[in-house]
Every structure is written in C-alpha cells, then in structure tokens.
Amino acid sequence: MSGATILEVFPSYALEEILRRDGVKTVFQPVVDLFGAKIWGYEALSRGIPPMDSPTELFDAADRFGKLWELEQMCRDRAMDRMSSVIDSEDKRFFINVTPTVFLDDRFPESFNGFVVERCDISASRVVIELTEREEVSDYGKLSRRVEGMKEQGFRIAIDDMGSGHSGLLMLASCIPDYIKLDMGLVRDIHEEPRKQHIVRSLIGLASQVESRIVAEGVETWEELETLMRLGIRFVQGFLFALPSEGPAELSDEFRERVQSIWKELQQREGENLDGLLSLTTRAKAMQKNECSCKELWYLMKNTAEFDHVVVLDGAKPVGLITRNDFAAKMGGAYGFHLFQNRPIEEAAKRNFLSVSHSCSVRLLSRLAMERCPEDIYDPVAVVDARGGYLGTVTMKQVIARSAEIEVRQALTCNPLSGLPGNQDIQRWISCAQQGGGAFSLIYADLDRFKEYNDTYGFVEGDELIKLTASVLQEGLMELGCRAMVGHVGGDDFVAVISGPLPEDYLDAICREFDRRKLVHFKDEDVRTGGYSSTDRKGEVCRVPLVTLSLAVLDSDRLGDSLHPARIAEIAASLKHMAKRRTSELGKSAWVQERRSYSTSEG
Structure with a gap:
C-alpha cells in the first residue's frame, strides 16, 4: 500500500504503540438534568491516537488481540486523573465504561475500588460503573455478586445501550442498576415513531419498579428532547447539548430558557396552576x-x-x-x-x-x-x-x-369514561394559547351516526367506541408532544388544542387509523356490507353506514385577538356540520378546515 505506515497496515502494531505510549486521552460528554436545566454529570470517553483514534476501532482491536484488560485499565486510570484535575464539583456524577468481561475479571476488584478513586480525591458514590449491554455476560451469578460488592463500596451501576442487544433484561434482573441508559437507536427520531415512545414508556415504568433512573443517550434534536420530556425522562445526553470535549461543557442561557419553556407547557397541560408552588x-x-x-x-x-x-x-x-x-x-x-x-x-x-x-x-x-x-x-x-x-x-x-388536592380536583374534572380532561381544562387551554400570542389550532371531533350505533349495538359497545376515539386522537397527536392537548367535552364530542403548526398529514392519519380500528366493533356481516339496519330519530327503520369520525379544524389566524374561549368552541362546533357532510359524501372519516375569519363583533 503506497504511502501507508506500518501502523495503518497492521492494527496490532498500532494498538501496541498506544499501550506502550499510554496513548489514550479522555474526553467528557455532559449528562443533563432536564428538571433543573443543568449539567448533572459526565461520561468519560476514551480516544486513541492516529491511525486508531476511533474508539470503535480501538476497542475492537483490543478485543481481537487479547488486550482489552490492559486498554480498559489505561482508560480508567486516565479518566480518574482527568476527573480530579478538570472537574471541581462535589455533586457531579462520573460515568466510566467497563465491558462485562473486564468487570468480571478476578483482577478488577483490586485494580478499581473505593481506595483507588479516593486517592484521586473522588468519592466512590460519585462514580457510576457503566456496563455495556452489547456483550453477552458469561456468568450472571458472578455478575450479581460483583455488582453487590461494588455497591457496598459506594459505587453506582449503570446498564449501557439498553434496548440494543439480546441480554438487557437478564442483566437488569441480575444487577438491578442505579441507572439504565437507553440506546440511541430508541431515541433517534422518537418524536416520529409512536412505537418507540411506547417502548420507552414501558422501560420508564420498569425502571421505576426496580428504583432505577433512565438516561436517554444520543439526543440530537429539540423534537426528540421535547418528546422525551413529555414521556417523563429526566436525564439526557447527546450532541444537542455538547460534543465530547477535553474540558467540562457549559449549558447556554438560551438552552435553559427553552427547556424551562417546555416544562411550563407540560405543566399547563397537566392542569396545574403555575403559581401553585x-x-x-x-x-x-x-x-x-x-x-x-x-x-x-x-x-x-x-x-x-x-x-x-x-x-x-x-x-x-x-x-x-x-x-x-x-x-x-x-x-x-x-x-x-x-x-x-x-x-x-x-x-x-x-x-x-x-x-x-x-x-x-x-x-x-x-x-x-x-x-x-x-x-x-x-x-x-x-x-x-x-x-x-x-x-x-x-x-x-x-x-x-x-x-x-390536585389529584382530587383533576379526578372531578376528567371524563370518567375516557379519562381525558373536561370543559374547564379545555377552556383554560384555549385561553393559554391565546395569551401565548403564537399560532394554534383547534380540532373539534365527534362521531357520525353514533346514536344509531348505540341503539343497535348497546351502550357497552358504545362506550368502547368512545374509548377507541379517545385513544386514536391521543396517539395520533402524540408525536406533537406537549403542543397537543386532548379533552373530552362529553358524549362523543372531543376537542384538541395544538400550539404551533398542525401538519395536515396528522389529520389524514387519524382518520385512517379510526376507520381501520373501528372494524372490530362491528359484526363481520356489517363490515362486509358497509352498514346495518337501525331505527332513526323518527322511529323509522333505515340503513345506517358504519360510524365515521369527523374533524373540524380551526386555525388561530382566522380568529380575532380577543374571542372568548367559549365563543371559539361554538365556532368550531358549527364547523363540524361541514365535516359531517364531507364524511357522508366520502363514506369514510374526514376533516375540514375553516377558511372564514371571525372577530369580537360577531354574536
């Protein structure tokens, strides 16, 4: 290979050179506490020297040539030295990566323990041993005993890349970690993928049961961050906050203000007055x-x-x-x-x-x-x-x-069937959206021919269809995060308030999803023929099509600056008749958007 050095051609020589020269450096990536909008800890990451500066190539080579123990010990020692000299804070946590093979090595307790870290003026309680989930564990019993021994010295334990490998649940059951770090594959584009949100929500519940905390890795966009905050994630790290660097990073005032703004919107959605505290x-x-x-x-x-x-x-x-x-x-x-x-x-x-x-x-x-x-x-x-x-x-x-008190108040105002907030909260959402000064949209949703369905199929099935509607609306707007709030007016009427722009494809998706999932609530014969016999409001037998969902959409730019929330709701309710005509013409769920403008001079 023309121009190539021996280190580039033979990875083993490059690895030996790194080990001989103590050729690794430590960089830090902050772990951010979203509740306080502050840096809560740092993950210590290791980098090699060219041509093996990539951490993936470096550790793969060490594993391949049987030098993983030597390399990881060098990385730990360098990380501890850097921590004590660079980061001066008593309340920060430090995450240090350790592979299970090295962690279970009989030499590990002697090479890394409470006395070792205390010599660097760092308390063991501030050090988190982060076990990667990508490598299969050979002896889970030994893992459990080793974890307990390290915890007794004050160390914390984390499982890295949860959700990426095949042994996560076994490792979780064996060591009951203090922290569970979500694999970035679950975080990437989570705002666009409801299934990922369901998985993360389940992992949050699981972590709560075993008294662990979730850390979401690989956060790169504000949309991802907002979705994670809505799901209840407190600790995050990723390029959105800072790239790995040799010195400790700082969060900008702009970042703190934006995080606090998202929290305020979430709290408003919860129905709690901001001056309550x-x-x-x-x-x-x-x-x-x-x-x-x-x-x-x-x-x-x-x-x-x-x-x-x-x-x-x-x-x-x-x-x-x-x-x-x-x-x-x-x-x-x-x-x-x-x-x-x-x-x-x-x-x-x-x-x-x-x-x-x-x-x-x-x-x-x-x-x-x-x-x-x-x-x-x-x-x-x-x-x-x-x-x-x-x-x-x-x-x-x-x-x-x-x-x-708050739980009791919300229980009284929520609809007992759907569990969604009722009229008081809906009016408050509209008022807050108006006072915020930004654009917002209002969706008025209800079911077409629901009375006939109730009369024919019974109230129990009718209640199930109401629950389905609530679920479809919530899940359909879930990706908008705290910008979307869904309430239940009563009966088969629902209202959603969305701050910011509302993409039309969300409305299309909601209509399609309702029409798909509603079919299980009809008899096979009725689904096949597209309708059933029932009695109309005049008491006459008639042919009734399958229930559809009508969505009436009203944008804030069509409203005056001071319209009362109740008046806005009236306008949206009148628009629903246009939506119902459209669903009747199409024979499927549909939406319409108001094109007229209104002012406070109207009745």
Missing part, C-alpha cells in the same frame, strides 16, 4: 455564609423548638441546607461538636440539596423529591426566582397535601 412557599430562616459558627447555630436550634432548618446563602442565592436531624448527627458523638463548633455553618450544610424554580409544578416537585437519597427524602426544598434568588422553602408535608 409559590403559594406554599414560606420564608424560612436563612443565614449568610460566615454569619455565625456551628456552635452558635447549635445553641440557637437547641433553644428554639420550631427552628427546624436553615438555608445558607451566598448573597441572594442558596448554597446550603442545614436540617435539625442532619446537624444533630454531625455535632453529636464524641468528636462531632469539637470538630465543627468553631467552623462556619456552611461547612456543616448539605451542598447537594434540592432547589427548584418558583414556577415548578407541585406534582413535578413531588417526583423530584421522591428521587432523592433515603436520608434526604423528607428534607425541605429551597424555592428560587428566575435568577436563582432565594424565595423560601416548602416542606414535604405541604407538597404531599397539595398533590392530593
């Missing part, structure tokens, strides 16, 4: 750093029974939380008081406490709070303004009580 917030005791010593605070808490916790501030921003129980544990014992008495209070404070924006919903906060460590789970939560300034705290007792 703010109404619970009380201005708890707060002290500046260096304001007093631990000894002074000790006697203050001891003599004031209602003084349950204190927030430590650095200027306007909270930087620490001291609770009575945790403070007593630190100050107690034979040496605790002598160790802390003359130190400033911030040295005894929890620095990794939960802090949320005042716009956070109560239900979202309850999820965040319950994901904390067992010893922190009932700690109060600091509430901050848009700039991170301290506003006060809320207790878990308040959060639990308010969550119960």
Whole structure:
C-alpha cells in the first residue's frame, strides 16, 4: 500500500504503540438534568491516537488481540486523573465504561475500588460503573455478586445501550442498576415513531419498579428532547447539548430558557396552576455564609423548638441546607461538636440539596423529591426566582397535601369514561394559547351516526367506541408532544388544542387509523356490507353506514385577538356540520378546515 505506515497496515502494531505510549486521552460528554436545566454529570470517553483514534476501532482491536484488560485499565486510570484535575464539583456524577468481561475479571476488584478513586480525591458514590449491554455476560451469578460488592463500596451501576442487544433484561434482573441508559437507536427520531415512545414508556415504568433512573443517550434534536420530556425522562445526553470535549461543557442561557419553556407547557397541560408552588412557599430562616459558627447555630436550634432548618446563602442565592436531624448527627458523638463548633455553618450544610424554580409544578416537585437519597427524602426544598434568588422553602408535608388536592380536583374534572380532561381544562387551554400570542389550532371531533350505533349495538359497545376515539386522537397527536392537548367535552364530542403548526398529514392519519380500528366493533356481516339496519330519530327503520369520525379544524389566524374561549368552541362546533357532510359524501372519516375569519363583533 503506497504511502501507508506500518501502523495503518497492521492494527496490532498500532494498538501496541498506544499501550506502550499510554496513548489514550479522555474526553467528557455532559449528562443533563432536564428538571433543573443543568449539567448533572459526565461520561468519560476514551480516544486513541492516529491511525486508531476511533474508539470503535480501538476497542475492537483490543478485543481481537487479547488486550482489552490492559486498554480498559489505561482508560480508567486516565479518566480518574482527568476527573480530579478538570472537574471541581462535589455533586457531579462520573460515568466510566467497563465491558462485562473486564468487570468480571478476578483482577478488577483490586485494580478499581473505593481506595483507588479516593486517592484521586473522588468519592466512590460519585462514580457510576457503566456496563455495556452489547456483550453477552458469561456468568450472571458472578455478575450479581460483583455488582453487590461494588455497591457496598459506594459505587453506582449503570446498564449501557439498553434496548440494543439480546441480554438487557437478564442483566437488569441480575444487577438491578442505579441507572439504565437507553440506546440511541430508541431515541433517534422518537418524536416520529409512536412505537418507540411506547417502548420507552414501558422501560420508564420498569425502571421505576426496580428504583432505577433512565438516561436517554444520543439526543440530537429539540423534537426528540421535547418528546422525551413529555414521556417523563429526566436525564439526557447527546450532541444537542455538547460534543465530547477535553474540558467540562457549559449549558447556554438560551438552552435553559427553552427547556424551562417546555416544562411550563407540560405543566399547563397537566392542569396545574403555575403559581401553585409559590403559594406554599414560606420564608424560612436563612443565614449568610460566615454569619455565625456551628456552635452558635447549635445553641440557637437547641433553644428554639420550631427552628427546624436553615438555608445558607451566598448573597441572594442558596448554597446550603442545614436540617435539625442532619446537624444533630454531625455535632453529636464524641468528636462531632469539637470538630465543627468553631467552623462556619456552611461547612456543616448539605451542598447537594434540592432547589427548584418558583414556577415548578407541585406534582413535578413531588417526583423530584421522591428521587432523592433515603436520608434526604423528607428534607425541605429551597424555592428560587428566575435568577436563582432565594424565595423560601416548602416542606414535604405541604407538597404531599397539595398533590392530593390536585389529584382530587383533576379526578372531578376528567371524563370518567375516557379519562381525558373536561370543559374547564379545555377552556383554560384555549385561553393559554391565546395569551401565548403564537399560532394554534383547534380540532373539534365527534362521531357520525353514533346514536344509531348505540341503539343497535348497546351502550357497552358504545362506550368502547368512545374509548377507541379517545385513544386514536391521543396517539395520533402524540408525536406533537406537549403542543397537543386532548379533552373530552362529553358524549362523543372531543376537542384538541395544538400550539404551533398542525401538519395536515396528522389529520389524514387519524382518520385512517379510526376507520381501520373501528372494524372490530362491528359484526363481520356489517363490515362486509358497509352498514346495518337501525331505527332513526323518527322511529323509522333505515340503513345506517358504519360510524365515521369527523374533524373540524380551526386555525388561530382566522380568529380575532380577543374571542372568548367559549365563543371559539361554538365556532368550531358549527364547523363540524361541514365535516359531517364531507364524511357522508366520502363514506369514510374526514376533516375540514375553516377558511372564514371571525372577530369580537360577531354574536
């Protein structure tokens, strides 16, 4: 090969050169916490030197030539050195990739343990051992024992690429990981593929049952991110946030604002007032750093029974939380008081406490709070303004009580048959869409010839057809994420509010899907002939076609700026008659779109 070096021609020489020269470098890719719109951790990734700088070629060669142990040990050592020198934060997690073969090697416990990482000034509790799922595990019993041994030292465990291989569930059952990382194949274009959304939703439920957290890898677009947020994913990583780099990445203010905007839309969809958390917030005791010593605070808490916790501030921003129980544990014992008495209070404070924006919903906060460590789970939560300034705290007792109130309120307003929100929520959605100032669409959907179907097939089957309609509408608009909200007016009438543009192919797909799935609710003979005999409203026997779905679509650019939501609903309801005529002419489900404009001067 003309011009080719020996390293390019013989991969084994290139690998030996990398091992001889310690020729790997560590790069970091951030893991983002969407709930706080902040960097929560980093995955340490290894790169070789040319011509074997590709990590895939590097590790494939090491596996092929029996050097996987040596290479991975070099990568781990380099990663630990880089972590301690580059990233200075006590609350960040570090993900380190380990193949099952190396993890199960009898040399692993000696080469990588709590003492090793502590020499790098890193706590084992911050290190996540990420086991790849692409390689088959030879001994699941040994895997379970090795995982337990590492967990006892404080390490966390993650399963990588869940959903890409053949052994994921067996590995999950064997080690019960702290984190499950979704394969990027499940994440890619998830906003366009409902089946992927169903799979991810199932994995989220599974993770919840075994007390694991999901991390979605390979996020590259805002559409993917919005869908993941709607599904309930909290932790993500991918090129949308940052490329792997030698230094720690930072999130832009623009990114944070956009994530917070999506959360607000999701919370509005849940039917919770955004000021719900703010109404619970009380201005708890707060002290500046260096304001007093631990000894002074000790006697203050001891003599004031209602003084349950204190927030430590650095200027306007909270930087620490001291609770009575945790403070007593630190100050107690034979040496605790002598160790802390003359130190400033911030040295005894929890620095990794939960802090949320005042716009956070109560239900979202309850999820965040319950994901904390067992010893922190009932700690109060600091509430901050848009700039991170301290506003006060809320207790878990308040959060639990308010969550119960919200659940009861929503249960009363939701339709008991479909489980969808009712008229109050629909009107609120329309008002919010108007106030937002952007374009939105309103869909009024109902069933044609539903009364005759109910009379002929019975109320039980009629209820099933209502449930089918709700399901088709929800699934058909699912890919739009938090931009689409579906409500049930009552009977066979539904309303959907969509912010932003509404592609016409979504409407076509909904109509086709309804016509396909409705057939199981008719007798075979009726399906074959396209109709059945029934009694009309006048009591006369007539031939009735199969039920169809009519969709009346109204765009916001056809409306005045100040039309009342109830008036908008009336306009959409009148449009449905045009839709019904169209479905009757076509003999199948169909939609129509309003072309007229309206103003507040109309009746």
